[in-house]
Amino acid sequence: MVAGRPRSAACDRAILDAALAEYAAGGLEGMSVDAVAARAGVSKATIYRRYPSKVDLVVAAAVAIAGEHEPHPDTGTLRGDLTVALQRLRTLLSHPVVGACIRMLTVDAQHNAQLAARHREFVHERRAALRAQLGRAVERGELRTGIDAEVAMDLLVAPLFYRHMVLHTPIDDAYIDAVVDDFVARYGIAPAVGARTER
Amino acid sequence: MVAGRPRSAACDRAILDAALAEYAAGGLEGMSVDAVAARAGVSKATIYRRYPSKVDLVVAAAVAIAGEHEPHPDTGTLRGDLTVALQRLRTLLSHPVVGACIRMLTVDAQHNAQLAARHREFVHERRAALRAQLGRAVERGELRTGIDAEVAMDLLVAPLFYRHMVLHTPIDDAYIDAVVDDFVARYGIAPAVGARTER
Amino acid sequence: MVAGRPRSAACDRAILDAALAEYAAGGLEGMSVDAVAARAGVSKATIYRRYPSKVDLVVAAAVAIAGEHEPHPDTGTLRGDLTVALQRLRTLLSHPVVGACIRMLTVDAQHNAQLAARHREFVHERRAALRAQLGRAVERGELRTGIDAEVAMDLLVAPLFYRHMVLHTPIDDAYIDAVVDDFVARYGIAPAVGARTER
Amino acid sequence: MVAGRPRSAACDRAILDAALAEYAAGGLEGMSVDAVAARAGVSKATIYRRYPSKVDLVVAAAVAIAGEHEPHPDTGTLRGDLTVALQRLRTLLSHPVVGACIRMLTVDAQHNAQLAARHREFVHERRAALRAQLGRAVERGELRTGIDAEVAMDLLVAPLFYRHMVLHTPIDDAYIDAVVDDFVARYGIAPAVGARTER
DNA sequence: ACCTAAGCGAGACGGTACGTCCCGTCTTCTG
DNA sequence: CAGAAGACGGGACGTACCGTCTCGCTTAGGT
Numbered sequence: 018m019v020a021g022r023p024r025s026a027a028c029d030r031a032i033l034d035a036a037l038a039e040y041a042a043g044g045l046e047g048m049s050v051d052a053v054a055a056r057a058g059v060s061k062a063t064i065y066r067r068y069p070s071k072v073d074l075v076v077a078a079a080v081a082i083a084g085e086h087e088p089h090p091d092t093g094t095l096r097g098d099l100t101v102a103l104q105r106l107r108t109l110l111s112h113p114v115v116g117a118c119i120r121m122l123t124v125d126a127q128h129n130a131q132l133a134a135r136h137r138e139f140v141h142e143r144r145a146a147l148r149a150q151l152g153r154a155v156e157r158g159e160l161r162t163g164i165d166a167e168v169a170m171d172l173l174v175a176p177l178f179y180r181h182m183v184l185h186t187p188i189d190d191a192y193i194d195a196v197v198d199d200f201v202a203r204y205g206i207a208p209a210v211g212a213r214t215e216r
Numbered sequence: 217m218v219a220g221r222p223r224s225a226a227c228d229r230a231i232l233d234a235a236l237a238e239y240a241a242g243g244l245e246g247m248s249v250d251a252v253a254a255r256a257g258v259s260k261a262t263i264y265r266r267y268p269s270k271v272d273l274v275v276a277a278a279v280a281i282a283g284e285h286e287p288h289p290d291t292g293t294l295r296g297d298l299t300v301a302l303q304r305l306r307t308l309l310s311h312p313v314v315g316a317c318i319r320m321l322t323v324d325a326q327h328n329a330q331l332a333a334r335h336r337e338f339v340h341e342r343r344a345a346l347r348a349q350l351g352r353a354v355e356r357g358e359l360r361t362g363i364d365a366e367v368a369m370d371l372l373v374a375p376l377f378y379r380h381m382v383l384h385t386p387i388d389d390a391y392i393d394a395v396v397d398d399f400v401a402r403y404g405i406a407p408a409v410g411a412r413t414e415r
Numbered sequence: 416m417v418a419g420r421p422r423s424a425a426c427d428r429a430i431l432d433a434a435l436a437e438y439a440a441g442g443l444e445g446m447s448v449d450a451v452a453a454r455a456g457v458s459k460a461t462i463y464r465r466y467p468s469k470v471d472l473v474v475a476a477a478v479a480i481a482g483e484h485e486p487h488p489d490t491g492t493l494r495g496d497l498t499v500a501l502q503r504l505r506t507l508l509s510h511p512v513v514g515a516c517i518r519m520l521t522v523d524a525q526h527n528a529q530l531a532a533r534h535r536e537f538v539h540e541r542r543a544a545l546r547a548q549l550g551r552a553v554e555r556g557e558l559r560t561g562i563d564a565e566v567a568m569d570l571l572v573a574p575l576f577y578r579h580m581v582l583h584t585p586i587d588d589a590y591i592d593a594v595v596d597d598f599v600a601r602y603g604i605a606p607a608v609g610a611r612t613e614r
Numbered sequence: 615m616v617a618g619r620p621r622s623a624a625c626d627r628a629i630l631d632a633a634l635a636e637y638a639a640g641g642l643e644g645m646s647v648d649a650v651a652a653r654a655g656v657s658k659a660t661i662y663r664r665y666p667s668k669v670d671l672v673v674a675a676a677v678a679i680a681g682e683h684e685p686h687p688d689t690g691t692l693r694g695d696l697t698v699a700l701q702r703l704r705t706l707l708s709h710p711v712v713g714a715c716i717r718m719l720t721v722d723a724q725h726n727a728q729l730a731a732r733h734r735e736f737v738h739e740r741r742a743a744l745r746a747q748l749g750r751a752v753e754r755g756e757l758r759t760g761i762d763a764e765v766a767m768d769l770l771v772a773p774l775f776y777r778h779m780v781l782h783t784p785i786d787d788a789y790i791d792a793v794v795d796d797f798v799a800r801y802g803i804a805p806a807v808g809a810r811t812e813r
Numbered sequence: 814a815c816c817t818a819a820g821c822g823a824g825a826c827g828g829t830a831c832g833t834c835c836c837g838t839c840t841t842c843t844g
Numbered sequence: 845c846a847g848a849a850g851a852c853g854g855g856a857c858g859t860a861c862c863g864t865c866t867c868g869c870t871t872a873g874g875t
Contacts, residue, residue, distance in 0.1 A: 019823095019867095019868090020822065020823040020824070020867085020868075020869090021822080021823035021824030021825070021866090021867070021868095022823075022824050022825045022826080022865070022866045022867050022868095023824090023825080023866085023867065024824095024825065025825075025826080025866095028825085028826080044326065044327035045245065045327070046244075046245060046327060047327065049855085049856055049857085050856080050857070050858085051856070051857090054827095058827095059826085059827080060826060060827040060828060061827090061828090061857095061858085062825090062826075062827080062828085062858095062859085062860090062861095063825075063826060063827075065858065065859080066824095066825075066826090069858090070857090070858080071856095071857080071858095117323075117326055120322050120323050120326065121323050123319055123322065123323075123381045123382060124243055124319050124320055124322070124323050126384065127316065127319065127384075133384075140382060140383065165394065168375075168391070168394050168395070168398070171375045171378055171379070172371065172375060172395075172398060174378065175374035175375045175377070175378035175379075176367075176370040176371060176374040178374070178377070178378050178381070178382055179370055179373065179374035179377050179378065180370065180374075182322040182377070182381060183322065183339060183377055184339065185325065185326070185332070185336075192367070195364065195367045196367070196371075199367070199371060199402055202402060203398060203401060203402045220845035220846070221844090221845050221846045221847085222845095222846085223846075223847095224846075224847080227846090227847080248834080248835055248836085249835080249836070249837080250834090250835070250836090253848095257848095258847080258848085259846095259847060259848045259849065259850085260836095260837085260848095260849090260850085261838090261839090261846095261847075261848080261849090261850095262846080262847055262848080264837065264838080265846080265847090268837090269836090269837080270836075270837090418817070418818045418819070418872090418873065418874070419817075419818035419819025419820070419871090419872075419873080420818075420819050420820045420821085420870075420871045420872050420873085421819085421820080421871090421872070421873090422819090422820070422821095423820075423821080426820090426821080441725075442721055443643075444642065444643060445725075447860080447861055447862085448861075448862070448863080449860090449861065449862090450861095452822095456822095457821085457822080458821060458822040458823065458824085459822090459823090459824085459862095459863085459864095460820090460821075460822080460823090460824095460864090460865090461820075461821060461822080463862095463863065463864080464820075464821090467863090468862085468863080469862075469863090515724070518720055518721050518724070519721055521717055521720065521721075521779045521780060522717045522718050522720070522721050524782065525641065525714055525717060525782075526641035526642060526643055526644070531782070535782075538780060538781065563792065566773075566789070566792045566793070566796070569773040569776055569777065570769065570773060570793075570796060572776065573772035573773040573775065573776035573777075574765075574768045574769060574772045576772070576775070576776050576779070576780055577768055577771065577772035577775050577776065578768070578772075580720040580775070580779060581720060581737065581775055582737065583723065583724075583730075590765070593762065593765050594765070594769075597765070597769060597800060600800060601796060601799060601800045616841095616842085616849095617841085617842070617843085617848060617849040617850075618840090618841075618842085618848075618849035618850035618851070619839070619840045619841050619842090619849075619850050619851045619852085620840085620841065620842095620850090620851080621850095621851065622840095622851075622852080625851085625852080646829085646830060646831085647830080647831070647832085648830070648831090651853095655853095656852085656853080657852060657853040657854065657855095658831095658832085658833095658853090658854090658855095659832095659833085659834085659835095659851090659852075659853080659854085660851075660852060660853075662832065662833080663851075663852090666832090667831090667832080668830095668831080668832095
């Protein structure tokens with residue numbers, strides 16, 4: 018029995034949409050909860066009933082987008098799998114709101130246990146998916162055995178995070194290709210040595 | 217002719233130290249100028265007389281840290297150079313204050329042009345030093361020619377930043393060795409193929 | 416034809432009791448309908464179904480108390496009548512809830528026409544009863560004729576209210592005796608001059 | 615050494631004036647601190663720096679007016695002294711703000727130790743002055759000896775408080791005369807029996 | 814015996830005000 | 845003059861509560 022009037026889905030939606038718009042317009046500091054409430058046509062209390070603070074609101078908005086992630090397709094080749102995986106990561110990082118939220122999470126997770134747990138959860142989920150892909154590649158004989166999966170994954174995804182968070186540089190297809198090429202050249206098995214490797 | 221009492225150097229110092237500590241603890245949004253003043257044992261006016269805004273204060277504090285870096289020593293070997301460079305980076309990231317500030321910058325630089333510019337400047341400076349090291353290695357015949365230095369540098373430093381900012385994992389010597397090994401195995405020339413590669 | 420489930424008398428009672436208690440504790444401004452609902456173990460809607468506003472609720476609660484008063488007994492002597500009347504008033508003022516509500520009413524009636532009307536009604540009712548007692552005393556020849564009943568009544572009851580509301584002093588039997596003695600000494604006729612007058 | 619910028623007397627004044635105006639317009643419930651701030655041309659923080667709550671603000675405004683009380687003059691006769699004293703009390707009670715505050719104090723003093731102390735202080739001060747007047751009357755032979763001063767004072771002032779707080783009736787000169795006449799008739803010595811007594 | 818109108822608990826909702834915090838500016842006094 | 849102390853205007857924050865509403869369940873009374 019879930020007594021009481023249920024939360025309005027329309028409000029849920031309006032709040033997240035408004036939060037995204039306001040955040041995109043002014044950033045965390047430049048936005049105000051009052052403005053979000055006004056834009057959503059919603060009372061401030063209705064927002065605070067859902068999210069205990071402004072940061073939680075923005076994080077929730079980001080999660081709403083990031084949550085729409087589907088399992089990575091199995092393209093059949095190591096290079097294909099990795100390229101798709103990194104392109105998806107790039108898409109996430111490039112999103113004006115999601116990307117910013119990922120940055121914020123790295124900071125806020127330091128001081129907030131709840132956020133830290135959430136953050137860790139996201140990261141673990143994503144890394145598990147990537148780890149599985151590498152496992153499949155080993156089974157297919159495309160990847161050498163005995164490699165340290167943790168370090169290997171770092172070498173794949175770290176450059177994208179680095180560009181996103183430290184360099185603030187856009188990540189194009191060529192960059193992803195270069196990272197994948199390097200990875201395959203280092204850890205791949207014979208047939209993978211192909212045209213793009215020398216690039 | 218600058219008549220009147222000169223500004224106190226002790227205040228300069230106290231303000232920057234306090235600003236650093238407060239910034240590390242709470243980021244740009246989480247810190248307050250009042251708290252900095254209190255921690256420094258200084259009046260708020262004394263801060264605003266020096267820095268026109270909170271952001272300027274943080275920028276100045278960051279400059280104070282970054283200014284203390286010495287040029288990397290030339291150990292004579294590629295592996296040695298890279299190991300020293302990454303160990304220094306690790307030291308920086310591990311520093312309770314500096315490390316936190318680096319994380320904060322990734323967020324605050326997004327919405328603040330002034331901080332972004334300063335941040336970019338620091339990064340460029342560091343990368344130029346690393347680029348020079350790689351150049352020396354090419355000249356010594358330890359590194360293949362024709363590699364994309366930008367991507368190569370990313371592969372070296374990105375894992376450390378990734379561990380620091382995303383995974384929040386401490387970075388030990390073994391990890392640095394693994395990253396350097398991978399790099400040398402991929403880009404190095406013959407003699408570098410040695411014992412630790414399979415690790 | 417009033418189909419449907421009838422209103423619960425238990426709720427009626429619980430609401431009024433809770434409202435009284437909350438009102439006594441914090442007055443009109445200091446009480447909240449939510450608190451009343453919680454204390455009564457009742458839903459807010461159940462309250463608003465009965466009373467259109469917080470003020471109406473408080474008014475109803477006050478009526479519930481005032482309705483319980485019985486006519487003063489006729490003791491046969493002026494002194495007896497007055498002593499009983501004042502002792503009853505003392506009992507009312509001393510009641511932890513009723514007394515507090517009387518205090519609250521004096522404040523809230525100032526800014527709320529509805530409460531003011533209700534308050535006035537109560538007072539008039541009580542004063543009418545007292546006026547009748549004085550009338551009987553005149554007829555019995557215990558009280559001088561031609562006195563201003565309004566002022567006379569004030570002299571009798573005002574000291575008790577004053578102690579209750581201004582001085583916050585408990586009212587003992589001796590105080591009531593003193594007030595009655597003074598009144599009888601001033602307005603009474605010969606036979607009333609007795610032992611206690613000089614006290 | 616009272617370091618720092620002193621509080622602005624202009625603000626003090628503007629705040630109290632605005633508070634009085636707003637209070638007169640809408641009462642305690644109908645006024646808002648924001649409105650007071652706007653009317654005073656002052657920041658809300660400037661108000662809260664002085665008064666911890668809205669009620670304290672109104673009380674302070676009342677005190678500002680009531681505080682201007684001078685010692686009662688010695689008219690030379692008992693009747694004159696008492697009449698002046700009650701007229702002054704009437705003036706205080708009749709003031710739209712001061713009168714309301716006196717009512718509120720009876721409630722708030724119940725739950726707030728600080729206010730209770732303040733209230734007691736005021737009352738004691740006033741009663742001491744009145745007690746001194748009665749003492750002078752005894753010395754002059756206008757008042758009987760051996761009377762209970764506390765009860766006597768109650769009989770004098772209680773009717774005014776009663777009319778103010780319970781009856782909400784305006785107090786005219788005739789009422790004051792009646793109260794004084796009654797008091798003098800009851801406690802006075804022979805020569806005081808005069809023209810106005812039968813009124 | 815069922816059906817139906819209403820009561821009821823729970824709690825979401827829009828709105829309004831509260832009291833707090835902090836920024837960047839200012840004013841005053843002391844060294 | 846620098847510096848400390850701190851008041852000031854402005855504006856956002858997060859909370860509390862009013863009176864309304866929307867759920868799903870319960871409960872009598874009328875057919």
